[in-house]
Amino acid sequence: MNLFTLPVRVMIGDVIEQLSDITRKRLLIICDRFLVDTPNLKAIVSSLSANNHVDIFSDVTPDPSVQDVAAAIHTLATVRPDTLIAYGGGSAIDLAKAVKYFAQQSGLGTCSFIAIPTTSGTGSEVTSATVISIPELNKKIPLFHEALLPDRAILDANLTLTVPPQVTLFTGLDVLTHAIEAMVSINACHFSDALAEKAASLVFTWLSTAVHEPGNLDARHGLHTAASLAGMAFNHAGLGLTHAIAHQLGAFFHLPHGQANALALIPVIRFNRQSVKARNGYARLARSLGLTGCKSAEQHGVDLLISAIEGLFRQLSYSPELLATGKNDCIHVMAEAVLNDVTLRTNPVQPDQQMVESIIRAL
Numbered sequence: 001m002n003l004f005t006l007p008v009r010v011m012i013g014d015v016i017e018q019l020s021d022i023t024r025k026r027l028l029i030i031c032d033r034f035l036v037d038t039p040n041l042k043a044i045v046s047s048l049s050a051n052n053h054v055d056i057f058s059d060v061t062p063d064p065s066v067q068d069v070a071a072a073i074h075t076l077a078t079v080r081p082d083t084l085i086a087y088g089g090g091s092a093i094d095l096a097k098a099v100k101y102f103a104q105q106s107g108l109g110t111c112s113f114i115a116i117p118t119t120s121g122t123g124s125e126v127t128s129a130t131v132i133s134i135p136e137l138n139k140k141i142p143l144f145h146e147a148l149l150p151d152r153a154i155l156d157a158n159l160t161l162t163v164p165p166q167v168t169l170f171t172g173l174d175v176l177t178h179a180i181e182a183m184v185s186i187n188a189c190h191f192s193d194a195l196a197e198k199a200a201s202l203v204f205t206w207l208s209t210a211v212h213e214p215g216n217l218d219a220r221h222g223l224h225t226a227a228s229l230a231g232m233a234f235n236h237a238g239l240g241l242t243h244a245i246a247h248q249l250g251a252f253f254h255l256p257h258g259q260a261n262a263l264a265l266i267p268v269i270r271f272n273r274q275s276v277k278a279r280n281g282y283a284r285l286a287r288s289l290g291l292t293g294c295k296s297a298e299q300h301g302v303d304l305l306i307s308a309i310e311g312l313f314r315q316l317s318y319s320p321e322l323l324a325t326g327k328n329d330c331i332h333v334m335a336e337a338v339l340n341d342v343t344l345r346t347n348p349v350q351p352d353q354q355m356v357e358s359i360i361r362a363l
């Protein structure tokens with residue numbers, strides 16, 4: 001039996017209105033040091049009903065680490081919230097997920113969990129995934145568990161109007177990578193395809209506009225929707241080799257997650273096209289994007305998809321650049337970590353150590 005669920009209640013619209021039903025609660029908001037001082041978060045906090053008690057943990061770092069998780073659990077143990085609110089990009093939401101899960105495991109009880117994304121990228125607000133780093137070991141570890149799912153996701157695109165162009169660009173390419181990997185995953189189905197196809201289409205329609213016109217609310221709304229749709233797609237289907245490599249690029253070189261994906265995306269499509277299933281998935285996506293008429297050959301569909309991604313990169317003035325020189329010594333260790341990354345399990349082709357090393361070396 002196949003099971004398909006959309007377990008998170010997604011509320012789209014003004015965040016202040018969506019939070020107005022919260023009364024007489026102990027709230028713990030998890031965000032990063034930049035967002036804590038922004039007018040948007042201040043307005044949200046001051047709009048909350050005065051009979052709530054609000055605490056803020058604002059020490060989220062990019063690619064949150066196990067140390068961040070421990071520090072936030074310490075705060076949670078003091079505050080004992082009944083509602084946890086993650087406010088921020090994937091880093092804040094992922095940290096809050098890990099905190100909720102490990103606090104519960106440690107006997108600190110459970111609480112309801114609201115995710116409010118302020119970037120349009122990871123889709124973490126609707127997934128059962130979190131990615132936690134162990135910096136001293138150069139490791140980024142994706143974890144999947146049903147208990148990591150938020151109860152509510154609030155999508156208010158107004159919160160993303162301040163995202164700088166570079167962050168918009170890379171988070172948008174993360175969305176595209178989620179959609180593409182979900183399409184060719186061994187667990188892809190019509191439901192996840194439908195979500196992934198719409199997500200990819202919204203990225204192609206709006207990403208360039210959002211990067212060049214940060215204040216364009218239609219573009220922001222399109223991308224915010226795309227991020228959650230792609231999250232729902234990969235929450236069912238899984239990801240693949242691009243993410244398995246991106247996690248290592250992030251762990252070793254501290255690249256933003258979306259940039260790491262953007263670097264590996266086309267090389268992985270070229271590698272995966274040896275599989276019929278992958279070629280079918282890429283060609284289906286190309287067709288749904290209107291890149292090809294009715295039923296053209298799979299190989300042609302893959303070529304069209306690669307050309308479209310290259311065209312998008314050009315519109316964004318982005319070129320996947322040589323990552324680093326003189327780093328050959330870590331390629332072997334990185335490749336081993338790729339093979340152990342849980343996201344590789346749903347890739348349509350299972351590479352061996354040598355294949356992964358050659359892809360990484362080419363980057």
Ligand SMILES: NC(=O)c1ccc[n+]([C@@H]2O[C@H](COP(=O)([O-])OP(=O)(O)OC[C@H]3O[C@@H](n4cnc5c(N)ncnc54)[C@H](O)[C@@H]3O)[C@@H](O)[C@H]2O)c1
Nearest residue numbers: 034063089090091118119122124127129130131162163257
């Ligand atoms: N859980 C999942 O399903 C999943 C999927 C993909 C990636 N991830 C993880 O998510 C993390 C990346 O998340 P991200 O790409 O959203 O980046 P991020 O959360 O690290 O944020 C990037 C930067 O953008 C800033 N920012 C956020 N919102 C802003 C706003 N509205 N205005 C101005 N600046 C803003 C942040 O302060 C930060 O400096 C990585 O750790 C990655 O591994 C998780």
Ligand SMILES: [Zn+2]
Nearest residue numbers: 122174178257
């Ligand atoms: Zn991602």
